[in-house]
Amino acid sequence: MTTTTRFTALLVALAVVASATVGVAAAASDGSISADPAFPSGTSTHTVTATAGNDTAGSWNGFAVDYSNSGVDASNVSQDDVVTIGIDRGDDAAGDAVDVNVSDDLDSVSASNEGHLLTLGLGGSYDLDAGDEVVVVYEDAYHPMVQGSWETPLDVNPQSSGGETTATLTIESASTSDDTPTTEGDEQTSESTTDDATTDGTTAGTTDDGSTGGTSSGFGLAVAAVAIVGAALLASRD
Template identity: 45%
Template sequence: MDKFNSLSRRESLLGIGAAGTLLGGGALGVSSAVAGEDSKNKTDDATDGETVTSKKGRFELGLVCYEKGTAEFRVSNETGAAAKVNWTVDLGRSVVDGTDTDADDGDVDEDFDPDGETIEDGQEVDDDGDDDDDDDDNGDYSNGTDEGDYTLEGKLTVPKGASETFRADVLSKDATVTLYHDGKKVAAVDVEKLDCEEYSPADEIDLEAVCYRMRKRETENDTDENGGDGDTVSPSEPGATATYTTTLTVGSDNAGDSLNDIVADFQGTGADVSNVGDGDVAVRRNGEDVTDDLDEVSASNDGATLTLGFGGSYSLEEGDEIEVVLEDVQNPEDAGDYEATYTLNSQSAGETTTVDFTIDDGDGDDEDGADDETGVTKATEVKFRVTNDSKQKVKTNWTVQGDGQGGKCYVDGKDSETFWVTALEDQKTYVSLTYDGEEVATVKADADTECDGDC
């Protein structure tokens, strides 16, 4: 019989007899025949519990949990392409000349009776509950599903660099699940755990403070009352060279798209962005610096419009906050209140936000101990890194204890991402990271290394 042929429901029950109930020598013989023929036809490329490297890469097979005769397994594909794999369950009994060599005389393992009932010696078993003799049972176990009672083999496709899970009826403490690719045995794992343990990528996520930098920030009194709907300008005197900071919120139109461009339009205000270059721009998504994807900074309309082009490496979700910092902008020559527009992904969804900014007379008064520039103070910013050692992409949330700072951080499997936090004045700053509502780590914003180009 072919190595991936399905077992009938009757054969499954006879296999169960080898693992959990004595149905006589015939039952043990069928169980061993299936296992024997299976082992005869398949190449022995892996021993139990090993990970085998194929010609194109590596597969891993791991036991997630076991309970009540059913186990969940995870297949990880570290090859260079999506792969179709097959799996089978070996009930774990070896028979020589019709004799069960692994079991003691009269050994009955009632813990693995799948229906929770003990089958007495000599009792005829009706496995489908229709009171017939089951001579016409024909189970189909392809693709991990069946018309019978038990799933002892199946197949699935695992994407490149990802993992998938499947459930199998293991029925015996001695059961082994074996994985095959291109007809070859690539991994195997024994059923060792008796209780399911919920797996969470949170166990493989780490948070650390990397480095710090000093930045000029608007004081609280000069922050726009509309929060994310306004530009902060520093300094704000007429005609001064200033830094403009604004925050955009991603709407539903851009959800699922990549960050491709941001267009800042100051037409009609008198502000001039002609001198803004690559080194004058900083962009953060949910606190994460994405400026490394910036590949174009160009001014148009006589310096009234600035276009920031990106490589599309960062995705957007509804509710994401995009902070845009533009340095070397020349303020309008006249004091007053102005409006500018920022358009996110102008070539596609084109979500436009109107922001307000104020140019004042800059009398230089400072009652809050600010820097020499009006309304500006120096603040310490700390760069944090989130490392994801799991094989799946995760969405984490970070918050600063006792402060309104916070955001999202998306991290691909086996990768890391960063975000910035402004350290609180006159108190210790702690950052908490959560995944799926579960706290992963809380770390103090206390880095000894000053940030440079290698951070």
């Protein structure tokens, strides 16, 4: 292989890595959802966050939470049940802290798909920058009579594409929880003795019926990109 050929192969590999990185950063990320209390068969307050990407920069017009996997019923969640809705500039605060309160811009709260899709509408008076975290806290989410962990799709500005991410919602019985809240990044959950339940918003654990959630594609994409660079570097040594 000539020096020119080796150099071209390396440039192609680096271009693939760059495009993959941009693609991951453009969408929303770092979704989290926590429930208080986190027990089955009862109402709960949910705290939901997501970090805006390049595709969601601009006016903040809405937010959606899809409970189809877990069966949580948001039919009774109304505008009065929204305790907090705001923006954490630069995603540098913990929990549900916000720098900008946008409650005065909240236009509507509605549930569809038999109560499993909660959509909040905003007037668009406040702007999001890439890296800002949106924070929404609301009461009256009703948990089903099951326990487990479920991948829960979130969408910043659901009226357009590019704001999608996921979080993991965990519902557990009192007998498997010491009811001690813990914090992992901005996500607050309860300690559980269920080994396969995770709350990092990427991999859902196993539920009582043996089903499992999905896995975030961003990590796999980064591994593939690193492998391509490695192959190009090996080729350059021949």
